Amino acid sequence: MKPTTRIALLGLSVPAAILILWQIAALLQPTPLFPGPGKVVLAIWKNYPVILHELGITLLRASAGFAVASLTMIPLGIFLGRFRSLGKVLEPLMDMLATLPPPAIIPLVMLFAGTGDWAKVVIIAYAAAVPLLMNTYEASHSIHPMLSRVARSLHLSRLETMRLIDLPSSLPMIATGARLAIASSLLVSVTSEMLLSTNGIGTYLQRSQETFKIDAGLAGIAFISLAGVLVNAGVFRLEKKWLFWHYRDQRPTE
Amino acid sequence: MTAAVVAERLRVPICAALVLGTWQIVFLSGAVPEKYFPSILSIATAFWQMLADGSVLTAWAQTFGRALIGLVGAAVLGITLAILSDLSPVLSRGFRYVSDVLQPIPPAAFVPMAVFMLGLGAKLYAFVIILVTVWPPYLNGVAALSGVGAVQLNTGRMFGLSNWGLLWRIKLPAALPEIFTGIRYAATISLIAVIVSEMLAGRDGIGFMIFKKAFALRTPEVFGLMFLVGLNGVLLNGLVNLLRRAVTGWHLRMMERPE
Numbered sequence: 001m002k003p004t005t006r007i008a009l010l011g012l013s014v015p016a017a018i019l020i021l022w023q024i025a026a027l028l029q030p031t032p033l034f035p036g037p038g039k040v041v042l043a044i045w046k047n048y049p050v051i052l053h054e055l056g057i058t059l060l061r062a063s064a065g066f067a068v069a070s071l072t073m074i075p076l077g078i079f080l081g082r083f084r085s086l087g088k089v090l091e092p093l094m095d096m097l098a099t100l101p102p103p104a105i106i107p108l109v110m111l112f113a114g115t116g117d118w119a120k121v122v123i124i125a126y127a128a129a130v131p132l133l134m135n136t137y138e139a140s141h142s143i144h145p146m147l148s149r150v151a152r153s154l155h156l157s158r159l160e161t162m163r164l165i166d167l168p169s170s171l172p173m174i175a176t177g178a179r180l181a182i183a184s185s186l187l188v189s190v191t192s193e194m195l196l197s198t199n200g201i202g203t204y205l206q207r208s209q210e211t212f213k214i215d216a217g218l219a220g221i222a223f224i225s226l227a228g229v230l231v232n233a234g235v236f237r238l239e240k241k242w243l244f245w246h247y248r249d250q251r252p253t254e
Numbered sequence: 255m256t257a258a259v260v261a262e263r264l265r266v267p268i269c270a271a272l273v274l275g276t277w278q279i280v281f282l283s284g285a286v287p288e289k290y291f292p293s294i295l296s297i298a299t300a301f302w303q304m305l306a307d308g309s310v311l312t313a314w315a316q317t318f319g320r321a322l323i324g325l326v327g328a329a330v331l332g333i334t335l336a337i338l339s340d341l342s343p344v345l346s347r348g349f350r351y352v353s354d355v356l357q358p359i360p361p362a363a364f365v366p367m368a369v370f371m372l373g374l375g376a377k378l379y380a381f382v383i384i385l386v387t388v389w390p391p392y393l394n395g396v397a398a399l400s401g402v403g404a405v406q407l408n409t410g411r412m413f414g415l416s417n418w419g420l421l422w423r424i425k426l427p428a429a430l431p432e433i434f435t436g437i438r439y440a441a442t443i444s445l446i447a448v449i450v451s452e453m454l455a456g457r458d459g460i461g462f463m464i465f466k467k468a469f470a471l472r473t474p475e476v477f478g479l480m481f482l483v484g485l486n487g488v489l490l491n492g493l494v495n496l497l498r499r500a501v502t503g504w505h506l507r508m509m510e511r512p513e
Contacts, residue, residue: 034370092266092270100480100484101483111473188360205363224358228359
């Protein structure tokens with residue numbers, strides 16, 4: 001066996017130990033409100049069609065919010081990076097919005113937009129907007145001056161400069177922003193569903209608590225975690241594929 | 255002076271004026287009903303009144319205290335886990351499995367289940383906040399500890415340091431700047447976690463207060479409280495930065511030096 005495989009296998013003992021300790025703690029407290037991992041596995045088996053359905057709704061909403069944010073914030077970030085004075089003036093506003101946790105705006109959006117699908121999409125879009133805007137702006141604003149000169153000697157218009165020069169050279173940093181934004185839109189979609197309940201996995205968790213089905217709730221959490229892991233892995237692969245030119249340039253020359 | 259220089263020097267006042275001005279124009283134009291979009295003045299008055307009757311100060315102290323305790327706990331635990339990972343590759347791998355599984359779970363998801371297991375007290379907040387904020391200091395710590403240069407380590411060995419001495423005198427100080435980057439990120443997450451937990455636990459703190467005011471359609475108060483939440487972020491970040499300067503000042507001075 002290769003040493004790396006051995007370490008990977010031995011490493012599994014850490015999560016295993018946590019699960020065993022949890023099971024022992026659950027056995028010592030024989031109440032349905034403290035289920036052990038065994039009961040959670042049973043709950044997963046019993047509830048997975050419902051959980052998958054609700055999770056699908058949540059993921060759909062999260063993607064809608066993320067799409068709205070990227071379609072508006074990436075162009076805005078590039079624009080502010082090119083028109084420097086405007087960008088500089090708005091920097092403090094961006095910094096301030098960055099410190100405001102997205103869930104804090106949930107009650108406010110509720111006042112404006114109610115508790116329907118749109119309200120949630122707005123909240124998710126806001127949550128995704130901050131990292132996207134910050135990263136796009138940061139990238140397009142710190143572009144190498146040589147690239148701007150190239151644009152000028154090619155007589156590119158401002159729009160063409162933004163589209164042909166600023167956008168492509170900002171892409172690696174936009175990708176970083178997008179990764180953060182995806183994580184944060186998943187987090188916020190679940191949170192908003194828990195607070196403004198209609199449907200989705202967040203509502204499912206909330207309902208499990210209200211009906212004292214803690215094991216079903218923990219099963220739902222397990223699926224959220226699985227979805228997060230899969231989405232992250234997918235994003236990682238897409239990034240490697242689409243930005244291969246960037247990673248190729250970064251590799252040290254031998 | 256060119257426009258860019260003016261913008262650079264006066265950007266905070268210009269930005270504030272722009273935001274406040276646009277706000278007031280939207281308010282005066284009547285495009286949005288006043289119920290949802292109060293004037294700056296009424297937000298300020300509402301905020302002042304909440305300050306005067308003391309309700310906001312108590313809630314603020316609870317929220318900020320919870321975030322701070324959670325952040326300190328997460329930083330200590332994260333650094334401990336990172337040191338353990340540095341000592342043993344098996345533990346390192348094992349912790350990574352756990353962090354991969356737990357990291358994608360939003361703080362809000364833990365709250366309803368944890369309420370039953372831990373009650374509504376300080377334990378709940380400590381548990382939820384530490385569980386979601388421990389990862390940035392831990393991950394940065396692992397990366398920084400394993401990235402310490404061979405020259406530095408060999409210098410330490412030449413001075414006859416034991417493995418513990420190497421860790422304590424060389425690796426940990428070299429890793430601290432990167433660990434602090436993780437702690438700063440964790441500070442942002444801990445504020446999110448505490449606000450969300452308070453909204454869901456529904457008993458006290460700023461998070462609960464925002465929700466209560468929103469349901470009562472007290473829009474000026476909601477805006478005022480949101481401003482306070484933003485201020486909390488600035489304050490917590492400032493505290494972390496102070497500590498960072500005190501602990502890793504040598505690194506910052508080195509970075510500022512030309513060359």
